Amino acid sequence: MISAIGYGALVAIWSTTPLAIKWSALEMSFAGAIFWRIFLSAVLALIILRVRGESLWGYRYGLRFYTIAALGIAPNFLLVYWASLSISSGLISVIFSTTPFLMGVLSYYWLGKQVFTTQRVVALIIAIVGLLVVFADQLVVMGSDGVYGLLAMLLSLVIFAVSSTMLQKIDQVSNDAALASIPVLQKTAGGLCFSVPMLGVAWLYLDGSSPVPISWQGGLSVLYLSVFGSLLGFALYYFLLHRLSAYVVSTVGMISPVFALILGYWLDDELLTSRLIVGAGLVLFGLTLYHMRISSWRFLWRN
Numbered sequence: 001m002i003s004a005i006g007y008g009a010l011v012a013i014w015s016t017t018p019l020a021i022k023w024s025a026l027e028m029s030f031a032g033a034i035f036w037r038i039f040l041s042a043v044l045a046l047i048i049l050r051v052r053g054e055s056l057w058g059y060r061y062g063l064r065f066y067t068i069a070a071l072g073i074a075p076n077f078l079l080v081y082w083a084s085l086s087i088s089s090g091l092i093s094v095i096f097s098t099t100p101f102l103m104g105v106l107s108y109y110w111l112g113k114q115v116f117t118t119q120r121v122v123a124l125i126i127a128i129v130g131l132l133v134v135f136a137d138q139l140v141v142m143g144s145d146g147v148y149g150l151l152a153m154l155l156s157l158v159i160f161a162v163s164s165t166m167l168q169k170i171d172q173v174s175n176d177a178a179l180a181s182i183p184v185l186q187k188t189a190g191g192l193c194f195s196v197p198m199l200g201v202a203w204l205y206l207d208g209s210s211p212v213p214i215s216w217q218g219g220l221s222v223l224y225l226s227v228f229g230s231l232l233g234f235a236l237y238y239f240l241l242h243r244l245s246a247y248v249v250s251t252v253g254m255i256s257p258v259f260a261l262i263l264g265y266w267l268d269d270e271l272l273t274s275r276l277i278v279g280a281g282l283v284l285f286g287l288t289l290y291h292m293r294i295s296s297w298r299f300l301w302r303n
Helices: 002-027 030-051 062-071 074-083 089-096 099-110 118-141 144-173 184-206 216-243 246-250 252-268 274-291 296-302
Strands: none
Touching: 002 030, 002 074, 002 089, 002 216, 002 252, 030 074, 030 184, 030 216, 062 074, 062 144, 062 184, 074 089, 074 144, 074 184, 089 118, 089 144, 089 252, 089 274, 099 118, 099 144, 099 274, 118 144, 118 274, 144 216, 184 216, 216 246, 252 274
């Protein structure tokens, strides 16, 4: 039951994060928006660790985990924030929802897990068709800028899937015991702190301007992303990633795109064309078919 509550909270956070990303990136440069978000999150995480009298260090595989986690945060989110300047927040969520397919391929080669059945191959084909429909829609609506945004999202997807699968590989190599000794807060704080230098260099190189003045909407977006989107969101992600399989955790993306599309339409007047709805529907249908009858879902409610 604890896992179910955490799963629901992660769905809510991932549903609202794309729109907050877009609002903050429009207020500042995309590099500045993600740098200040992660920087504030890292500072808050370190303060919490200090209050609890705990440290990032002294854990076996800790340095390796923090480094790999940071590689899944810094370059990934730089691409997502840049893409948010040309594509809708709902579309960002839809593209990101295809993570399970790529993680399935990586898990086969890196973890020796065979996850592709005939049903899942069909599901993958349906999702690819859906993405092609989305690409065609963005080419008409946004032109080349929209296509570049989609390509940036696909690259960020690859980076995130590689990082997540490598974290699972650490778990497999360590036989659970060593990695389990790293508390969730340390995992979250370590990934955030190790991301700050990379994002700081990117911000200084690409922009380096002051984050103020900023509107209340942009300021609240950065604050929300720092506390909920990063600190709480990553903590829930790592918590669920250890308790459940990476595939079950990644299916948060099956639900959150629906809410993200609705929120973008209601709160930001984002355009919902018939082609976009059809394409997104095909992607989500493919995801549903991909995860249908997975016994791991029963584990969600027993923990």
